[in-house]
Amino acid sequence: xxxxxxxxxxxxxxxxxxxxxxxxxxxxxxxxxxxxxxxxxxxxxxxxxxxxxxxxxxxxxxxxxxxxxxxxxxxxxxxxxxxxxxxxxxxxxxxxxxxxxxxxxxxxxxxxxxxxxxxxxxxxxxxxxxxxxxxxxxxxxxxxxxxxxxxxxx
Numbered sequence: 001x002x003x004x005x006x007x008x009x010x011x012x013x014x015x016x017x018x019x020x021x022x023x024x025x026x027x028x029x030x031x032x033x034x035x036x037x038x039x040x041x042x043x044x045x046x047x048x049x050x051x052x053x054x055x056x057x058x059x060x061x062x063x064x065x066x067x068x069x070x071x072x073x074x075x076x077x078x079x080x081x082x083x084x085x086x087x088x089x090x091x092x093x094x095x096x097x098x099x100x101x102x103x104x105x106x107x108x109x110x111x112x113x114x115x116x117x118x119x120x121x122x123x124x125x126x127x128x129x130x131x132x133x134x135x136x137x138x139x140x141x142x143x144x145x146x147x148x149x150x151x152x153x154x
Contacts, residue, residue: 001052002143008043008064009130009152011071017064018046043068059145066152070126073119080116129154 001016008017020042043064045057052060133151137143 002137002145002148003134005060005063005145005148006130006134006137008067009070010127011067011074013043016046016049017060017067018044019068020044041065041068056145059149063148063152070123074123077116077119077123080112081120 004014004016007014013019013022041064045052045060045064049057129151133148136147136151140147
């Protein structure tokens with residue numbers, strides 16, 4: 001369970017921690033950088049989990065929110081740092097009007113790219129914190145949920 005929780009902290013869902021958007025879209029995974037960003041957390045514990053205590057469920061639900069926001073920030077940063085539009089405009093000067101509008105609607109900006117670069121730096125610190133938590137859990141003889149929450153307090 002804790003390993004699935006660690007994966008959820010890095011934006012990957014599975015059988016125990018699910019993404020409600022994937023479930024609502026009949027398992028059509030549409031999480032490319034071009035997919036719209038969600039406004040509130042869609043990571044939830046699977047409804048059929050009976051072996052987790054209600055108090056632990058509450059703690060896990062609060063923790064997995066971090067994983068959701070990590071994934072959304074990572075998608076935003078990937079979208080803003082993508083420079084493929086430059087190459088496509090240079091290589092093909094005879095683009096159709098629809099394609100030109102699509103490239104203009106991407107809102108390319110030096111400032112957005114700088115913010116995205118800053119977000120990437122902060123996310124790398126977050127990833128290293130999750131890695132450190134995993135190392136502590138693997139070293140403990142009896143891994144507990146409190147180790148995860150204590151490691152994420154930063």
